[in-house]
Amino acid sequence: xxxxxxxxxxxxxxxxxxxxxxxxxxxxxxxxxxxxxxxxxxxxxxxxxxxxxxxxxxxxxxxxxxxxxxxxxxxxxxxxxxxxxxxxxxxxxxxxxxxxxxxxxxxxxxxxxxxxxxxxxxxxxxxxxxxxxxxxxxxxxxxxxxxxxxxxxxxxxxxxxxxxxxxxxxxxxxxxxxxxxxxxxxxxxxx
Ligand SMILES: CC(C)(COP(=O)(O)OP(=O)(O)OC[C@H]1O[C@@H](n2cnc3c(N)ncnc32)[C@H](O)[C@@H]1OP(=O)(O)O)[C@@H](O)C(=O)NCCC(=O)NCCS
Numbered sequence: 001x002x003x004x005x006x007x008x009x010x011x012x013x014x015x016x017x018x019x020x021x022x023x024x025x026x027x028x029x030x031x032x033x034x035x036x037x038x039x040x041x042x043x044x045x046x047x048x049x050x051x052x053x054x055x056x057x058x059x060x061x062x063x064x065x066x067x068x069x070x071x072x073x074x075x076x077x078x079x080x081x082x083x084x085x086x087x088x089x090x091x092x093x094x095x096x097x098x099x100x101x102x103x104x105x106x107x108x109x110x111x112x113x114x115x116x117x118x119x120x121x122x123x124x125x126x127x128x129x130x131x132x133x134x135x136x137x138x139x140x141x142x143x144x145x146x147x148x149x150x151x152x153x154x155x156x157x158x159x160x161x162x163x164x165x166x167x168x169x170x171x172x173x174x175x176x177x178x179x180x181x182x183x184x185x186x187x188x189x190x191x
Contacts, residue, residue, distance in 0.1 A: 028065040051174025087114035103142035144184040
């Protein structure tokens with residue numbers, strides 16, 4: 001099974017990153033592969049294999065990415081050229097937010113990944129800033145997300161970037177109910 005760090009094309013390693021941009025519809029197949037690999041690498045060990053594979057098939061097919069990339073409510077930001085991604089973030093507008101979040105215009109950060117071999121370089125921070133800027137541009141005043149309670153690195157990262165825990169949620173990997181934290185941060189205008 002390929003891992004998130006496998007190269008799917010392209011040449012240069014990521015010396016000068018980041019250049020962060022919105023993914024194009026034509027990238028659906030490449031992006032779905034990267035998303036699947038990133039999920040397997042980060043969370044593949046957390047549930048039974050059949051549950052993990054069911055989750056990947058459901059959420060990361062090329063057809064699903066085509067739909068998400070053409071959905072005006074969904075914004076997918078990527079770092080890196082097609083097929084040589086370093087990471088991605090996905091925002092979904094217009095979703096019901098957790099009740100504990102008191103906000104006029106909350107937006108969900110549904111997915112946020114950086115390749116494992118690129119962790120710790122500050123590039124995830126750049127991706128987060130770009131995601132926050134995109135959310136603000138579309139009028140959002142808060143960002144919320146759900147993160148696995150057994151993902152301490154991600155939780156620490158989100159805390160560093162202004163997120164606080166506002167509750168718990170159940171996240172299904174296939175048939176496996178996993179315990180998540182709900183986290184949120186304010187997006188002050190101009191901030
Ligand atoms: C979440 C993610 C994007 C953050 O990117 P990153 O480059 O790793 O982030 P940073 O290195 O800036 O921050 C990670 C922090 O966690 C800390 N950390 C690392 N391992 C840790 C652990 N086991 N427990 C607690 N903190 C830990 C790091 O020291 C760093 O904190 P510091 O800057 O105060 O030293 C990246 O780790 C990732 O893609 N993870 C896998 C996918 C994932 O979990 N996505 C979130 C899904 S909701």
